[in-house]
Amino acid sequence: MKKLIIVGAIASCLASNMASAANYVIDTKGAHAFINFKIKHLGYSWLHGRFNQFEGEFNYDAKKPNDSAIKLVIDTGSIDSNHAERDKHLRGKDFLNVSKYPKAKFESTDITFNDATKGTVTGNFTLHGVTKTIHFDIQKLGEGSDPWGGYRTGFEGNTKIKLADYGIEYDLGPASTHVDLGLYIEGIRK
Known part of the structure; x- marks a missing residue:
């Protein structure tokens, strides 16, 4: 009987720990997630754009935020810079x-939070057939129940990548060698 109580207590603790971690699907269908980019245009202004189609998921527990993880898959053909001819060029061999x-x-x-809301995500980013380790500065924006009976958590992250690191060497001038990437996600708990 004593063994059954101990086994039951251990099982209860394990279940409690597992219940506190949550898996989230990134809400791309409800248009509550965005992957944006900007790059200098000749050093005079910014060219802004986004990827319209992507999917992903993340794991997050506010009590153990450093145990979090995220995965994303981006449809590169969904690039949108608000100019059809430019987008055609960006989808071609010179770029993507x-x-x-x-x-x-x-x-x-790896995900490391410095405090309750800010941290750094490190991971492998594959673009144009090349995989490199990158780092995102992230910020937790909030979490809570939604009006439809679900539970949501939101984050934003920013990083900068060098195009040549991914084999994209089209000459856009010395001011346009890097792209700023912004990730803005809202996840729905599964």
Whole structure:
């Protein structure tokens, strides 16, 4: 009887720990998630754009935020800079070469929060057939119940990548060698 009580207590603790961690699906269908980019145009202004189609999920527990993880898959053909001819060029061989590399991927390897809301995500980013380790500065925006009976958590993150690191070497001038990426996500708890 004593063994059954101990086994029951251990099982209860394990279940309690598992219940506190939550898996989230990134809400791309409800248009509550965005992957934006900007790059200098000739050093005079910014060119802004986004990827309209991507999917992903993350794991997050406010009590153990450093145990979190995130995965994203981006449809590179969904690039949208609000100019059809430019987007056609960006999808071509000079840039994303979407016929050969239709997907970009990010998978975290480490997440470290400095406090309750700010931290850094480190992970492997694959673009244009090349995988490199990158770091995102992140901020937790909030979490709570939604009006439809679900539970949501939101984050934003920012990083900068060098195009040449991913084999994209089209000369846009010395002011346009890097792209700023912004990730704005709202996840729905599964």
